[in-house]
Amino acid sequence: MRKLTKKAIAQLFPQLKQDANKYTRGTCELVVGDRNFPGAGVLATMAATRMGSGYVKAYTSDEAAAALRIVQPSAVIASFKQYGVECHAQDDLHPSATVVGCGLAGTEGNMTLVKSVIAAAAVPLVLDGGALTAIATESGFAALADHRLNGFSAILTPHGGEAARLIAALPVDAEVADDLHDPARQALRIARAYDAVCVLKGPQTYIASPDDAGAKDVAVYADGTPALAKAGTGDVLAGCIGALLAQGLSPRDAAELGVVIHGEAGVLAAEKLGAFCVTTEDVLRFIPKAVKEIVK
């Protein structure tokens, strides 16, 4: 397995060009934060804004929109149903990506929403939270397969519970069944079956691509901190990865860089505040320090 370190991933960091404008810096759109989980939408949107995207647009509930207008007024706000109508297309000069699922727990309405977003998105996707529940259904799986057939990539960001659900939805494969206690092999199984980069989160985070030859090609990040074991840190990670994807990084590079910056933000927050007291909001606040530390 390849161990991810700050030093090894520093070179992946997107350059901020002198002649940049907000669109060349990448548009990150997010479909996140239903009325029950507005906080997840706010956290993911704030993280995407912090991680360098020039233009951040949140398609979200009224509840999350009200909070975002106060804590992140630079984010453009739209309602869920506007996604298919207004979503951004991408070209080489104007990269773009969409994050979907943070704070969209598995209601029928949310599942329909996620599938319609996957069908409409002509951009790379980050699928988190409820979007992972949606692709574990037959119609959600088919929507993702069509997205991939249309030439667009996807990153899946399951925690252990979501990974178990993604694997349970697959046909049993006797050859790999024995291996699935090993998280690196779980990540690889998910990546290959869903044809997407898999970021399997936990105390150690495993990153696998569909074309990895075996577990030896899976990357592992093991330098994080249990301070990150707090509700909402996964939403922050999804926003970070989405912003990097929206700046034109490959899915694998965006995933690896996002995981290391997020982990380092947790470590720096724990050093400053003590691991016990670190909040998810602190992790967001320490992202700039983590970036400075990595690109110095």
Ligand SMILES: NC(=O)C1=CN([C@@H]2O[C@H](COP(=O)(O)OP(=O)(O)OC[C@H]3O[C@@H](n4cnc5c(N)ncnc54)[C@H](O)[C@@H]3O)[C@@H](O)[C@H]2O)[C@@H](O)CC1
């Ligand atoms: N402030 C907010 O609004 C927050 C909203 N959230 C949203 O809440 C929704 C539900 O997400 P949840 O993850 O709570 O619930 P889920 O029901 O999707 O997953 C939790 C289940 O998975 C199991 N599990 C196994 N391994 C796990 C692991 N390594 N980490 C976590 N759980 C593991 C748990 O025991 C539990 O049964 C998502 O849409 C998410 O985005 C959460 O991100 C928390 C913060």
Ligand SMILES: Nc1ncnc2c1ncn2[C@@H]1O[C@H](COP(=O)(O)OP(=O)(O)O)[C@@H](O)[C@H]1O
């Ligand atoms: N003990 C731990 N050590 C290091 N990192 C952890 C630990 N526990 C959780 N994390 C990290 O915190 C994040 C939690 O994400 P997730 O489980 O999706 O939370 P949520 O759904 O509440 O946002 C992941 O990035 C995970 O790798």
